[in-house]
Amino acid sequence: MNRFIPRALMAPAVISLFLWMIVPLVMTIYFSLIRYNLMQPDQTGFIGLENFEYFMTDPSFGTAVMNTLLLLGSVILITVVLGTLLALLIDEPFPGRGLVRILLISPFFVMPTVNALLWKHMMMNPIYGVLAQVWIFFGGTPVDWLTDFPLFSVIVIVSWQWLPFATLIFITSLQSMNREQLEASRMDGANYLQQLRYLYLPHLARSVAIVVMIEMIFLLSVFAEIYTTTGGGPGDASTNVAFLIFKQALLNFDAGVASAGALFAVVLANIAAVFLIRMVGKNLDK
């Protein structure tokens, strides 16, 4: 009985998650090996690895992989660095800290589609956008952000959304620091930089690991922000792997090639997962 009950309790979650993983996976493998274009329903049949070849030799493919990694890397870097600075800035009490905390965290709760539209139209619009007006005010030429710097713009939007998350985690972690230890180090004549190096940053290590983990899970599949702002363009300038698969599936109606792409994404996700598991395993076991 003691063996049966835990298994019975786990079964619903494990089985449903297993089905959620395996059924689409098997179907994807099947689709990836056949000719399956919704626009040419009469052409079917087994074609082996042709879909894979098509997906991987597509000139967009290399760009999409690069963009995925660039987006992931820069957003993580920006949010961790700025998040740490912000958290250190508001760690000690000052007038209105409660309100500052609330305002700072807000972007995280805003749905990605709204974030994207807000930046696209009201901030980055080259004529009426607030940024353009600021540029003009300082005598500069307005920039057409989404056309001229599409990937950079997406990185800005996504970072803006995830910065509050990193800040919130870091500030919570800082609040749990041993105040007496900090006081003692100050008594011993440590300056702020030394405190930062030997007390604050080591204390933050674990929360950095967690922020990187959570962001990795969500940022590998950034979609809504690209869909609503640049549509992956111009050209492939802001297409990531997730968006490329979407393009094949719903814009080119080629379910076969999209499935091959999806399997590639699974491989990419698993490589990322291996890194994660090492990191998380090390950090959460303590």
Next chain:
Amino acid sequence: MTQRKTFSWLFWLRTLTAWGVTFLLFFPLGWLVLTAFKTELQAISVPPLVFFTPTLENFEIVQERSDYMLYATNSLITSVASTILGLALAFPAAYAMAFFKGKYTKDILMWMLSTKMMPAVGALVPVYVMAQTSGLLDTRTGLVIVFTLSNLPIMVWMLYSYLKEIPAEILEASRMDGATLWNEFRYVLLPLTMGGLASTGLLTLVLSWNEAFWSLNLSAAKAGTLATLIASYSSPEGLFWAKLSAASFMAIAPIVVFGWFSQKQLVQGLTFGAVK
């Protein structure tokens, strides 16, 4: 004396910087709220208007044009239902993993997390085909199932990290006293894990409310959520900033305010209890 002076000088510098940075970071959101109360002409005025007479006409127009209530109801129902269903699935599993640790518990946990690593778009074609053949396309039920499953790994992890912290002795003691599994759950475990259940539920609610990928691709006129409504404003003919802002305002206000009140629980949940 001099030391105190530098202290207060630093103090005000810190305060000012903090408020300055906050203003910059919150600005886009504040601007969205301002724009929601402008007329279309004021919304695109050059240079941008900061002072104006606020109007509520955008909110009325959004209501009339697109049946905001339908989308809001869909959002509310799908996120609440998937949260409840998710908790019902995740809690027993997390309980079993935390208190009856087996040889494969750790592997199962890692495997669950790894299912979350695959971009949703990878499963789009199969899920779309399944939803279509089972008649769940553009239904709330379909969205609830998909939201629940995609949040399940995170929910199991969060609850697991909470339950792990509870000393097994407490449960053993109650079992010694002859408590049944149900009584143990109801009178010992549940009161101890209310905090964990709350943060897990809160996060799931936020994630499902804001979920865009599946709702954009699996729902349309009938089961569309607020994310779908907003996306429809991105088309060229829907491009009126004041109305877009008003619609966005109505879509995000409930969950943002909700988030303000629950940030503490959210942190605990999101970091799997590892950051306190």
